[in-house]
Amino acid sequence: SYELTQAPSVSVSPGQTASITCSGDKLRDKYACWYQQKAGQSPVLVIYQDRKRPSGIPERFSGSNSGNTATLTISGTQIMDEADYYCQGWDQGRVFGGGTKLTVL
Amino acid sequence: EVQLVESGGGLVQPGRSLRLSCAASGFTFSNYNMNWVRQAPGKGLEWVSYISSGSSNIYYADSVKGRFTISRDNAKNSLYLQMNSLRAADTAVYYCVRDGPSGPWPGLDYWGQGTLVTVSS
Numbered sequence: 001s002y003e004l005t006q007a008p009s010v011s012v013s014p015g016q017t018a019s020i021t022c023s024g025d026k027l028r029d030k031y032a033c034w035y036q037q038k039a040g041q042s043p044v045l046v047i048y049q050d051r052k053r054p055s056g057i058p059e060r061f062s063g064s065n066s067g068n069t070a071t072l073t074i075s076g077t078q079i080m081d082e083a084d085y086y087c088q089g090w091d092q093g094r095v096f097g098g099g100t101k102l103t104v105l
Numbered sequence: 106e107v108q109l110v111e112s113g114g115g116l117v118q119p120g121r122s123l124r125l126s127c128a129a130s131g132f133t134f135s136n137y138n139m140n141w142v143r144q145a146p147g148k149g150l151e152w153v154s155y156i157s158s159g160s161s162n163i164y165y166a167d168s169v170k171g172r173f174t175i176s177r178d179n180a181k182n183s184l185y186l187q188m189n190s191l192r193a194a195d196t197a198v199y200y201c202v203r204d205g206p207s208g209p210w211p212g213l214d215y216w217g218q219g220t221l222v223t224v225s226s
Binding site for chain 1: 140142149150151152155164165166167200205207209210211212213214216217218219
């Protein structure tokens with residue numbers, strides 16, 4: 001079955017840039033999405049179609065997709081950005097990556 | 106305001122059935138494709154099923170194919186998931202989720218709060 005690979009954890013200092021990557025050999029064919037899930041809450045869409053931000057998502061969130069790797073970048077990371085982040089691609093249906101826990105300290 | 110409210114979760118024995126419901130409000134339900142996504146305790150997200158706005162296209166994850174059935178009633182602004190032959194591995198929070206309006210390959214733009222299904226004897 002198709003898999004998307006994410007690092008289990010990423011740490012960043014407040015104000016710095018966090019990069020979370022997602023690897024999968026079908027990412028180049030279709031758009032990637034990214035979701036943020038804070039503890040005890042439902043996921044929130046932060047990036048769709050590789051690089052678009054839904055309304056209400058801060059400009060510090062950006063996305064890119066090149067080759068087999070999609071990347072979520074958070075510029076000027078804030079304490080409130082600490083969360084699990086999931087990439088999502090497509091196979092026969094949607095496929096989620098395993099998630100990356102972002103720690104801001 | 107878009108709202109998706111799931112119900113129907115609970116404790117069920119292996120092999121039994123359960124039906125989840127999702128009440129939608131704040132948008133024209135009949136115009137949107139819908140999904141169920143689940144999350145096992147302490148684990149990641151898993152897409153379960155998709156249904157198009159008019160129910161003409163339906164897809165399932167391999168893990169539930171043949172056991173789960175997705176359906177919708179646009180007149181009642183409701184989405185359903187009939188789950189049969191439940192297994193311990195189906196234990197999860199089940200989210201009702203809307204496809205975003207921007208195609209192709211839209212994001213999942215609104216999520217319900219989820220309903221917990223526990224399969225255990």
